[in-house]
Structures are given as structure tokens and as C-alpha cells.
Amino acid sequence: MADVQNLINAERKIVEVLRLLVHSEKIRLAAIEQYIDKFNDIFEASDADADRIVSHPVNAFLLVKHLTVDWEQLRRFLEFDVGPAALADIDKHRSVVRFPEAEDIRGAAEGFVRLQRTYKIKTEDFAAGNITGIAKAQALGAFDCYLIGHRLAVDGSHDYAINWLEIALRKWHEEKEDPPAIREADILDWLQYSYYHGGNAWVALELSKKVKEIDPAFPTVEANIEYYEKLLSELPVSAVDAMKLQARPPVAFDLGGQYEALCRGEGVLPARVRQRLRCYYETHNNPYLLLQPAKFEVAHVSPDIFILHDVAFESEMEQIKTVAMTHLQRATVVKAGSAETEFAKIRISKSAFLGEDVDPVIAKVNRHIGYVTNMDMEQAEQLQIANYGIGGHYNAHYDFFRNPNDPDTKQIEPNLGDRIATFLLYMTDVEAGGATTFPVINVTLFPQKGSAAFWYNLNRDGTGDVRTLHEGCPVLSGNKWISNKWIREVGQFPTRPCGLVKDGLDPQLSKEFLPETAPVVNEFVVTDEKNDFERK
Numbered sequence: 287m288a289d290v291q292n293l294i295n296a297e298r299k300i301v302e303v304l305r306l307l308v309h310s311e312k313i314r315l316a317a318i319e320q321y322i323d324k325f326n327d328i329f330e331a332s333d334a335d336a337d338r339i340v341s342h343p344v345n346a347f348l349l350v351k352h353l354t355v356d357w358e359q360l361r362r363f364l365e366f367d368v369g370p371a372a373l374a375d376i377d378k379h380r381s382v383v384r385f386p387e388a389e390d391i392r393g394a395a396e397g398f399v400r401l402q403r404t405y406k407i408k409t410e411d412f413a414a415g416n417i418t419g420i421a422k423a424q425a426l427g428a429f430d431c432y433l434i435g436h437r438l439a440v441d442g443s444h445d446y447a448i449n450w451l452e453i454a455l456r457k458w459h460e461e462k463e464d465p466p467a468i469r470e471a472d473i474l475d476w477l478q479y480s481y482y483h484g485g486n487a488w489v490a491l492e493l494s495k496k497v498k499e500i501d502p503a504f505p506t507v508e509a510n511i512e513y514y515e516k517l518l519s520e521l522p523v524s525a526v527d528a529m530k531l532q533a534r535p536p537v538a539f540d541l542g543g544q545y546e547a548l549c550r551g552e553g554v555l556p557a558r559v560r561q562r563l564r565c566y567y568e569t570h571n572n573p574y575l576l577l578q579p580a581k582f583e584v585a586h587v588s589p590d591i592f593i594l595h596d597v598a599f600e601s602e603m604e605q606i607k608t609v610a611m612t613h614l615q616r617a618t619v620v621k622a623g624s625a626e627t628e629f630a631k632i633r634i635s636k637s638a639f640l641g642e643d644v645d646p647v648i649a650k651v652n653r654h655i656g657y658v659t660n661m662d663m664e665q666a667e668q669l670q671i672a673n674y675g676i677g678g679h680y681n682a683h684y685d686f687f688r689n690p691n692d693p694d695t696k697q698i699e700p701n702l703g704d705r706i707a708t709f710l711l712y713m714t715d716v717e718a719g720g721a722t723t724f725p726v727i728n729v730t731l732f733p734q735k736g737s738a739a740f741w742y743n744l745n746r747d748g749t750g751d752v753r754t755l756h757e758g759c760p761v762l763s764g765n766k767w768i769s770n771k772w773i774r775e776v777g778q779f780p781t782r783p784c785g786l787v788k789d790g791l792d793p794q795l796s797k798e799f800l801p802e803t804a805p806v807v808n809e810f811v812v813t814d815e816k817n818d819f820e821r822k
């Protein structure tokens with residue numbers, strides 16, 4: 287989304303070049319027409335007799351002029367091809383911004399399915415541009431639906447592919463485009479492919495026969511028919527009958543389960559938990575907060591999750607977005623079994639860590655995060671800015687590094703420790719979707735510009751709190767900007783002392799290692815005037 291404005295600006299310039307091109311082509315065509323008309327006017331009149339016409343001195347002159355002067359003028363028009371110059375101009379504009387590529391069609395198809403699953407949107411409604419809760423969009427055409435369906439078929443998402451291709455087929459017949467952007471046989475062929483891979487060789491055979499009827503020379507159609515006929519002849523009759531009974535187009539299929547319900551805001555906390563939720567002002571005895579205390583809203587108790595309201599000014603957030611724009615990179619992961627990287631599917635967003643040297647606003651926001659969270663920012667990570675577009679999301683994950691099942695695999699720098707807390711500032715309201723959900727504890731937080739989610743990732747004993755599993759839900763409409771501040775363990779002991787048990791409410795796991803009388807929380811002595819603490 288951060289790129290879209292630049293993209294539109296570049297495209298605007300390209301359209302201007304095209305407009306000029308159309309203008310000069312019109313002049314060219316007019317000149318050609320004029321040349322033709324002139325000849326017709328003088329020499330092709332219905333009662334024209336060539337000999338008689340040219341025997342007149344004026345006509346003879348006009349003919350000579352037509353074939354010399356007029357022709358030379360026309361020749362210049364015919365030689366002057368503005369296409370290449372326009373193309374060079376367009377290429378120049380396109381090189382400045384990253385334009386979408388074929389790969390982005392894949393991204394769009396995957397994004398559509400993610401949105402459909404998460405927000406229970408039927409393919410039919412999606413294709414009609416009808417999504418409950420957001421403004422109606424233009425409907426997709428047969429070719430658009432084909433592109434999505436084709437991509438899904440290639441990627442093996444056959445149930446969704448069938449839905450999209452069936453709609454493409456229906457629209458193809460409704461549109462009766464001439465010439466059509468896509469051939470009917472292509473839609474049918476991909477449809478048969480997905481039906482076959484989806485387990486219905488009978489429908490695949492029927493569709494293949496149709497392909498052959500339309501275009502007997504269609505590649506592979508003969509072989510497919512032969513293959514399906516053989517396959518079906520070897521199956522028990524009851525299996526083939528079951529295939530015949532399967533409705534076409536298929537009725538609604540699985541559109542997301544309980545896991546996605548939270549993204550839709552459907553998970554409600556039990557009253558027992560909700561009644562403990564409060565709002566309060568907090569100064570942490572910090573003079574900086576005396577005049578404007580932090581506004582805490584408790585979103586969940588144990589693990590404690592807070593929403594801190596109004597923690598950043600509009601001007602600060604806009605400045606952060608502006609400076610982040612040039613640094614944003616798409617999240618990548620290393621491809622399994624190779625040294626190459628590819629775009630991560632688990633996180634579709636662009637992000638960048640911004641140091642305090644990038645702009646004074648970063649230092650200002652960092653300092654304020656320290657005040658409102660009452661935590662030491664010395665060892666915190668740099669502020670990470672992330673921007674999600676439509677369909678952008680972040681799969682469920684933990685922010686801490688410590689793997690609860692295999693503590694030895696941890697990769698934690700000793701002078702920093704693990705990510706003890708997360709401060710997640712929402713820098714936009716999101717029109718629809720884009721919530722942060724905690725599926726273990728059924729919490730959904732909807733982005734609110736200027737508010738931040740804040741929670742502790744670690745138990746008191748330093749182990750990862752698995753209840754903090756969280757997810758960034760796909761953005762359905764709008765643009766989501768966030769800033770993450772991951773606060774590290776070291777330096778936090780004065781305000782968040784570590785302990786020997788996980789926490790007061792769930793001591794079961796640590797109990798076996800502890801005598802009942804063991805002190806819950808360690809004490810610390812200050813050994814130096816700064817924030818250097820030593821474990822007693």
C-alpha cells in the first residue's frame with residue numbers, strides 16, 4: 287500500500303504519454319484519410335472518365351500535385367512513427383517505481399482466498415465486488431475471474447479454483463465479449479484440471495469433451511479424455527455415480543473455521559475474565575506523565591494485555607510513515623533446501639527497522655514508549671515499522687525467541703536477553719480487518735490510530751508465555767501501518783522483576799522444581815547508580 291500512491295502517479299504520467307500518442311496518431315490517420323479523399327473527390331466521381339478529367343489542364347495539374355507534393359507530405363506522416371518514442375518514455379516512467387509483475391497476480395489470488403476464508407466471503411460475492419461491511423467495488427469480469435482461478439489451480443487450491451473458474455465460465459457466456467480476452471476452452475480446461483485433482487474425474491471428462499467440441503485441436507485434450515475414460519472404467523460404478531451426483535457449480539464449501547472467527551471479532555471472552563477489565567490512568571511516578579498520564583485499558587488479565595490510548599501524536603505517526611517509506615522491504619525467508627530467499631507467505635507486509643539517527647521523531651517516540659511502559663529502552667530493539675496492504679497478514683507466532691519445547695535452540699544475545707515485552711503501536715485505523723488476535727486466550731484487538739497494544743511475552747521465570755501467541759489478521763479494506771517496539775529482558779528487573787515460578791496464577795509447571803516455601807520473586811540490589819542490578 288505504501289507503494290500504491292507512487293504507482294498511481296507514475297501511471298498518471300504514462301496515461302498522459304498515451305493521450306499524446308492518441309492525439310498524434312489521430313492527426314496521422316486524418317492525413318491519410320485526407321489523401322484518400324482528395325483522390326476520390328477529383329478522380330473517382332461517379333461520372334468520372336479518366337481521359338476526360340486529365341485532359342483538362344487544371345485536373346492534370348491536380349493529379350500531378352497529388353502524386354508529388356501531397357504524396358511527399360503523406361510519406362513523412364507514414365515514416366514518422368511516434369510509437370517507439372512513446373514506448374521509451376513509458377519505460378522511463380515504469381522504471382522509477384516497482385510495477386506489479388506476474389508474481390503479483392499470484393499474490394492477489396492467495397490474498398483473495400485468505401480474505402475469503404477469514405471473513406467468510408463467498409466467491410460469488412467477491413467476484414461481484416460485494417463484500418459486506420465495505421464499499422461496493424466494480425465487479426470482476428470473466429477474464430479477471432479466470433486469472434484468479436487459473437493461479438489457484440496451478441498452486442493446487444482446487445476447491446477455490448473451481449469456484450473462481452465456474453464463475454469465470456458463467457461470466458464468459460454473459461459478457462459475449464468480441465473478441466474475448468480469454469477463450470472458453472482455456473477456462474474449461476483449467477476447470478477440468480481442478481475437478482480432476484479435486485477428486486472428480488467424471489466432471490473432468492465431461493468438461494474435456496466440451497473442450498474438444500469447441501476446439502478439436504486443443505492441446506492434450508485427446509490424451510485427457512482417453513486417460514479419464516480409462517480411469518473411470520476401472521472404478522466401481524458406485525464411485526462414478528457419486529461423482530455424477532456432485533453438484534456443478536459446487537455449493538458453498540469450507541469458509542474458514544474457529545481460528546478465523548477471532549479476526550471477525552466473534553470470539554467473546556467469558557464474563558469471568560471480562561469483569562476484571564478496567565481502564566485507568568498511570569503515571570508510574572514519572573514526572574513526564576504527571577500532566578498527561580498514560581491511558582491504560584486492560585484487554586486481558588493473565589497474561590496481561592493492555593491497550594495504551596493516545597500514545598503518539600498524529601504528526602509523529604505521519605512523520606514516521608514518511609521516513610519509513612524509503613526503507614520498507616518485503617519480508618523474505620530462506621527457501622527450504624537452498625540458499626535462495628523468497629517472499630515469506632507467513633508474513634505479507636513490508637517492514638523496516640528505523641534507528642534514532644534516521645529522524646528525530648524516532649527518538650521521541652522511543653522515549654515516550656519508555657515512559658508509558660515504565661520499561662528501560664536502552665536494550666530495546668530499534669523501532670520496526672510495518673505496512674500491510676489488502677490481504678496483508680502475519681500468521682500466528684510468538685514474539686519471544688525462546689522455544690518452550692527446546693530451550694537449547696534459543697538464539698538470545700546474553701547482553702540483551704529475550705523479548706520480554708511487545709509494544710505495538712497502530713498508526714492507522716483499518717477500514718475492515720487487520721485486527722491483532724490472540725487465539726489461545728480469545729482476544730481480538732482492533733487497530734485504533736494512536737493506540738498501542740502492550741503485553742509481556744515472558745513468564746516471570748523467563749520462559750516464553752505461550753498464551754501470547756498472536757496473529758495479524760488479513761487486511762480486508764484500507765491500509766495498516768504499525769510500529770513494533772520489542773523490549774528486551776536486560777535492564778527491566780526494577781519494574782518487572784523475574785521470579786522462580788512462571789506466574790502467580792499458573793504455578794503448576796514450575797512447582798515440581800520448587801519447594802512450596804521458595805520466594806516467588808528475587809530481590810535485587812543496586813550496585814551502581816545507573817540501572818545495573820545484581821541478582822542477590
Ligand SMILES: O=C(O)CCC(=O)C(=O)O
Pocket residue numbers: 672680685720721722723756757758759768770
Ligand atoms: O500486525 C499485527 O497486528 C501483529 C504484528 C506482529 O505481531 C508482529 O509484527 O510481530
Ligand SMILES: [Fe+2]
Pocket residue numbers: 683684685756
Ligand atoms: Fe508479533
